[in-house]
Amino acid sequence: MKLLYFAWIRTNLGVSEESVDVPSEINDVRALLDWLVNRGESYKAVFSDLSLIRVAVNQEYVDLDNAITKGDEIAFFPPVTGG
Amino acid sequence: MIRVQREDFDMGLELAKLTKNNHKVGGLTSFVGLVRDIAAPEKISSMTLEHYPGMTEKQLEHIESIANQRWHLEASLIIHRYGKLDLGDQIVLVACASSHRGEAFEACHFLIDWLKTKAPFWKLEETASGSKWVKAIDADKDAAHRWSLK
Numbered sequence: 001m002k003l004l005y006f007a008w009i010r011t012n013l014g015v016s017e018e019s020v021d022v023p024s025e026i027n028d029v030r031a032l033l034d035w036l037v038n039r040g041e042s043y044k045a046v047f048s049d050l051s052l053i054r055v056a057v058n059q060e061y062v063d064l065d066n067a068i069t070k071g072d073e074i075a076f077f078p079p080v081t082g083g
Numbered sequence: 084m085i086r087v088q089r090e091d092f093d094m095g096l097e098l099a100k101l102t103k104n105n106h107k108v109g110g111l112t113s114f115v116g117l118v119r120d121i122a123a124p125e126k127i128s129s130m131t132l133e134h135y136p137g138m139t140e141k142q143l144e145h146i147e148s149i150a151n152q153r154w155h156l157e158a159s160l161i162i163h164r165y166g167k168l169d170l171g172d173q174i175v176l177v178a179c180a181s182s183h184r185g186e187a188f189e190a191c192h193f194l195i196d197w198l199k200t201k202a203p204f205w206k207l208e209e210t211a212s213g214s215k216w217v218k219a220i221d222a223d224k225d226a227a228h229r230w231s232l233k
Contacts, residue, residue: 006135007205008216056203059138075135075203079219082132082163082204083116083175083195 001070003036006077009053012046029055030064032074052078084159085143087134089166092176101158102180108157110184112191116175118168122217125210130217132165132174135203139163142202146194154190156181161194163202193230200227 004017026035037044047053055062056075068074094115102108120126143161150159158180168174177194181187206217 004135006203007133007207010133056135056138059135059141061201075138077135077203078205078216080200080203081206081217081219082134082202083199083223 001068002073004073004075006075008078009046009076013042027067027069028064029057029062029066029068029074032068033064047076054079085140085147085161085163087136087139087143087163087165089164091164091173092162094173094176097160097162097176098178101160101178105157105180107182108180109182110187111178111180112184112187113176113178114191114195115173116195118170118172118174120170122208122210122215125212127170127208127210129167129169129209131167131207131209131214133205133207134163134165138203143198146197146201149197150179150190150194153193154179154181154186156186156190159190159194161198163198163204165204196223196226196230199223 001022002017002019005013005015010016022032022035026032033047033050037047050064054077055064057066057068058073094113098111098113102111118130143163147159147161150156156179160176160178162176164174177191179187179190200223207214208217
């Protein structure tokens with residue numbers, strides 16, 4: 001699956017997008033986040049407070065219990081501040 | 084119609100195009116957001132707007148379609164810029180045309196309130212002490228939610 005990061009999540013991780021192969025049991029956003037925080041300290045720090053994180057799957061807002069599959073585009077970003 | 088672009092826009096030209104040859108339009112409202120210098124307690128010198136290409140357009144189209152279901156509009160337009168912007172620069176234009184002013188005013192207000200909480204843009208402000216990501220504020224969320232209750 002393709003992961004995208006925006007704003008301070010992008011700058012803190014030092015990456016704007018990456019492709020990852022996750023184990024088959026990772027089937028919702030929450031499980032993906034649990035898996036991501038084990039990838040390193042920067043991930044752990046960025047995703048330590050999930051109230052600061054918004055998630056989109058295939059460019060639609062979703063909750064943490066939203067199902068995900070291999071071909072999905074999953075984006076993590078802070079609450080939006082446009083306008 | 085929605086547009087996401089780096090370039091500036093000419094509001095007069097955009098509004099003229101929006102209502103051209105449509106004589107059902109009796110009221111045209113618009114809102115323009117500008118880069119201001121205050122980011123309490125500091126002053127900002129410029130800002131950079133980041134966005135999520137693809138999702139931004141989807142969200143703006145979705146918000147616009149909701150406005151068109153809710154109010155009887157002859158035309159509507161959202162232009163949102165991204166990239167580096169200086170003080171006083173235009174950030175966003177929302178315009179709504181309708182037969183009557185009431186619908187045009189309400190739809191325009193709804194669109195700017197909702198896009199502030201839904202469109203995936205993030206502001207990075209440049210201040211004397213460095214660059215800072217703007218935090219979302221509850222007042223914006225409250226402003227958007229006001230419209231759900233009506």
